[in-house]
Amino acid sequence: MSTVSEQVKRLAPELGKPVAAINGDFYNKQEGYPGDPRDLQICRGELVSSPTGHTCFWVDTAGNPRMTNIVSRFRVIWPDGTATPFGLNEERPNDGAVLYTSFVGPSTHTSGGVEFVLESTTNSAWLPLRAGQIYVARVREVQRSGDAPLGANSLVLSIGPKLASHLPKVEQRAVLRIATETLPDLTGVNAAIGGGPTLVRDGRAKEWHGFQMRHPRVALGWNKDFIFMVEVDGRQSNLSVGMSFSELATYMIKLGCEQALNLDGGGSATLWVCGNVMNSPSEGHERPGANALVLVQRKDDAKSTSESRNLANRSEPLATDRQPAEH
Template sequence: MTKYKFPFKTTHLSLILALFICCSFQSNGYSYKHIKTDEPQSIHILEVDPNHFNIKPVHAFNMSLGRETVETLSKKNNAIAAVNGGFFKVDRWEGRPSGILKINNFWYGLPLQPRGAIAWDHNAKTVLMDRVTASVKISFSGKTYLIDGLNRPRKLDEIILYSSQFNSTTLTSPEGKEFIIINDKVVAIRNEGNSAIPPNGFVLSVGKCESSDFCNHILVGMPMYINIEITPQSNESTLKLWNSVPNIVGGTPLLIKNGHIIRDFSPEKTISSFLTARHARTAVGILPNGHWIFVVVDGNQEHLSKGMTMAELADYMFNLGSIGALNLDGGGSSTMVIANKVVNDPQGDIDEDQSLKKVRKVSDAILILEKNEY
């Protein structure tokens, strides 16, 4: 093993006292390094030039529900490389995004509170990072209504919108009423749940209609307009861009903004242990030259790789040169795939029958594709 000095901006972290590049390679448009530190940490770094490759998010089975491994998603899409994406639910609606996810202008999920996100255009050269909030509004009969959410379980006192990316049906309980919307028009009204969602259409599901003037004013044939708006928390001048880009992936927390490390993660309302304990991590960053950088830190391996705290990860991304960076899903989800092969050591989930480690299935991933594969 050969010892190298790595070109960090600053090296005030104890975890960067000694670095060993275990293996590395460079191809036209991307490079990969596997680095080990004395902490110990095992760190995988992938740098991608968007002039040579497309960068695309993808959800398992191209629906809001369901999970697949990063390796499977990479192979199915002929990707050069891939990392796991945003956080997700493992409840009855398994694989549902916990935060914002927009793929090629189709909505899969929205955040419930301010959370970090990265957004980009088709050529991955216009890139935005910020904490964002989201709202869903519907308009009909000259009035606009703020509703409760998108593509998530509907409570009895809620109004939820379901897109065709969610599932074949709404999976809602029998109570309430559902309005089928195609091409900005109400085409059917059903007095029960679990309605079929039309391709490229929506279903508006209302839990309690009996006491609602809202329901009584909706008729078949009536125009109904849907507006999903994303609001950046630190730069209102980018509002129009955030709402026009085709791809958005959520994470938490935002690590670096406009070249400055973020020290206060409290606006994103994550639990303390998630931030202060060392875990496996996945992060995405943008360099001053426009290149993307993906970092996966292995964790939960006391003598091989302990992982990083969130502050350590923010410092690490900064020292790699990132002017913007976002933490993605981590822990057992942290996976990097190159040439259809997992290059890190993910801890995944425990197989209760065989007590064996297995690679975790995730909801979504970020893929690196040849230009003709987008």
């Protein structure tokens, strides 16, 4: 986990000049996998976190910003043809399965269960892990002690002890298929981030019943001409008490947004512009988070980022605190 400012500093120079950033998705704060995004994350085309059904922001292959609920169809297909759903880079439940990549670190941080260390088969597509694919993988090793090591070119499929007894027997060198399909299909998508709830859809604010408390808020909105990154300070009586979801939705419409969604707020709420944090964080300092949405200006861009109609030409939306393990 790291702050928005720290995540911006880590962006590769070849991506362009960062001009604005906001914090991203809600995340796990518990021990084991702190900083695990609640929902989907795709960073430069690579899957980092699996969707869980909440509202997500993504950029389609034509460069258009999109907002919808994403449903996971991630599954492993065993040699006998049966299939088991899995999560990605998250805490593994005793009765579930999780696929790990090097984004989670040098090992899976698990205990017990069964772990299959997977490698590529000849002439098959392999890493980085992308959405909408079916990967053919060979079991290089079977471990039963947990905490299997992760390499830059390997995957580990971890099976919880309660689930393991109900699955077909799999030996070393068995071939598995790993499906990363989603609904809707995200094949070819370069950037996606979780959030929610939806604030504005097709120019109309969502109706709210309850959830009227005011807090610091962060929202992302857009219309056919502009993208809006909005932060609202709160929990500071001498400055601002924040906004409710209803108030935030109304404000996004006032700005001209046709679509808008909420992102993580509260103590996480951060707006960074051209090297400076522009807001007053409610805890008095930036809070580390899981990921961030960063807009960059590329060297071949002649106009300001705010003048772009094509978000994909100007954005590197998904900085992430998770970094591939060093090997």
